[in-house]
Amino acid sequence: MPIGLYVHIPFCLHKCGYCDFNSHAGSDRAEQAHYVDALLREMELWATRPEVAGEQVSTVYVGGGTPTLLEGAELARVLRGVREHFRLAPDAEVTVEGNPGTVDVEGEKLHLAVQAGATRLSLGVQARQRHLLERLGRIHDALQVEAAVKAARRAGFANLNLDLMYGLPGQTPADFRETVSWALGLGPTHISAYSLIIEEGTPFYHAYLAGRLHLPPEEAEEQMFLEGKALLEAAGFEHYEVSNWARPGFRCRHNLIYWRNEHYLGLGCGAHSFLRLAAPLSNLGPPRPGLTASRVQGGSPVETAPGLPGQQYRFWNLKHPGAYRAALERGVLPVEAGEVVDRRAEMAETMFMGLRLLEGVSGERFEARFGVSIADVYGPDVDRLRREGLLEWAEGALRLTPRGLRLGNRVWEAFV
Numbered sequence: 419m420p421i422g423l424y425v426h427i428p429f430c431l432h433k434c435g436y437c438d439f440n441s442h443a444g445s446d447r448a449e450q451a452h453y454v455d456a457l458l459r460e461m462e463l464w465a466t467r468p469e470v471a472g473e474q475v476s477t478v479y480v481g482g483g484t485p486t487l488l489e490g491a492e493l494a495r496v497l498r499g500v501r502e503h504f505r506l507a508p509d510a511e512v513t514v515e516g517n518p519g520t521v522d523v524e525g526e527k528l529h530l531a532v533q534a535g536a537t538r539l540s541l542g543v544q545a546r547q548r549h550l551l552e553r554l555g556r557i558h559d560a561l562q563v564e565a566a567v568k569a570a571r572r573a574g575f576a577n578l579n580l581d582l583m584y585g586l587p588g589q590t591p592a593d594f595r596e597t598v599s600w601a602l603g604l605g606p607t608h609i610s611a612y613s614l615i616i617e618e619g620t621p622f623y624h625a626y627l628a629g630r631l632h633l634p635p636e637e638a639e640e641q642m643f644l645e646g647k648a649l650l651e652a653a654g655f656e657h658y659e660v661s662n663w664a665r666p667g668f669r670c671r672h673n674l675i676y677w678r679n680e681h682y683l684g685l686g687c688g689a690h691s692f693l694r695l696a697a698p699l700s701n702l703g704p705p706r707p708g709l710t711a712s713r714v715q716g717g718s719p720v721e722t723a724p725g726l727p728g729q730q731y732r733f734w735n736l737k738h739p740g741a742y743r744a745a746l747e748r749g750v751l752p753v754e755a756g757e758v759v760d761r762r763a764e765m766a767e768t769m770f771m772g773l774r775l776l777e778g779v780s781g782e783r784f785e786a787r788f789g790v791s792i793a794d795v796y797g798p799d800v801d802r803l804r805r806e807g808l809l810e811w812a813e814g815a816l817r818l819t820p821r822g823l824r825l826g827n828r829v830w831e832a833f834v
């Protein structure tokens with residue numbers, strides 16, 4: 419079965435106050451170039467491994483961080499490396515994430531990315547209003563978004579996603595309506611809208627605990643979601659995942675791999691992978707203290723052994739860019755640790771990821787994959803969630819009801 423490929427670029431110009439991604443401010447050109455060298459080395463090592471050598475790669479996602487912070491030539495080197503080392507499907511979706519504040523108006527960087535094989539651009543827009551962008555710590559404004567979209571079109575990107583956020587400090591439903599209408603006017607093929615999550619350890623988290631961050635009330639946040647959804651649907655966008663809308667034919671194929679719990683390889687510092695191993699990851703060291711079963715969804719213990727051939731394995735790379743590069747300079751895969759995804763965990767993940775999709779989890783596909791029905795495994799939980807009006811069976815699939823869409827966490831919890 420084809421796999422997805424994720425490539426992580428961990429550099430940003432400035433760290434946003436709400437962000438807990440593996441991203442770092444303050445890198446220079448030399449550090450970025452060394453990092454790209456390391457990425458190419460990692461691609462080389464993976465290209466010879468049996469899990470990947472024979473597989474077709476159907477989607478590539480270069481995310482971050484801020485991939486468009488790289489020089490155009492470096493970004494192109496990453497994209498060409500992918501084509502050189504992996505067997506890309508002829509119609510592969512190749513997304514590059516960008517920050518409007520790091521896209522040159524001439525579009526030179528984006529032009530190089532298109533020439534090197536990028537087919538889709540995803541811009542982190544978040545909001546239209548300057549005061550909201552400043553509060554988030556974003557480096558761009560609405561005019562830069564408009565310029566970046568124009569530059570993307572000139573460079574040849576016909577497939578364009580805009581990321582928006584709601585539930586922001588100081589944001590009103592009217593602000594979000596204005597943001598969605600303005601974003602639609604920019605002519606994207608896809609829009610993601612995420613509610614702000616206060617992540618532990620971020621400046622927003624500390625401000626929140628100290629009572630210095632005032633979020634909109636829950637009802638206002640729900641209003642933003644429902645009004646945004648209505649505007650997007652009225653403009654012809656299909657709501658296909660809790661936080662994602664697309665014009666027909668433009669769903670994000672890479673993210674569908676995650677939501678359908680299919681296999682992917684992650685490259686770059688901190689990147690996660692989910693593959694069926696064909697040979698042990700022999701560079702994994704002895705168990706480290708601090709890795710506990712609590713890190714695992716689905717109940718399997720964390721495994722720091724190298725994994726056995728035939729096992730489905732989730733593993734992740736060393737998080738710090740320096741440690742990641744050092745491993746590759748020694749010529750070893752920069753894998754930090756991993757865990758076996760046994761059948762029970764795979765079923766649970768298939769349910770809670772798949773239920774994020776509005777089409778739901780197909781009963782037939784679940785049975786073909788696991789040899790048992792959803793009712794056999796989750797009967798009592800499904801019955802309870804149906805009684806609570808959160809789930810329904812429709813067209814052979816178990817899916818969220820409109821009420822379940824608003825109270826998704828109560829559904830996911832049942833399967834974690």
Ligand code: SF4
Nearest residue numbers: 430433434437441483
């Ligand atoms: S631009 Fe994105 S990845 Fe970088 S700090 Fe801001 S939210 Fe995080």
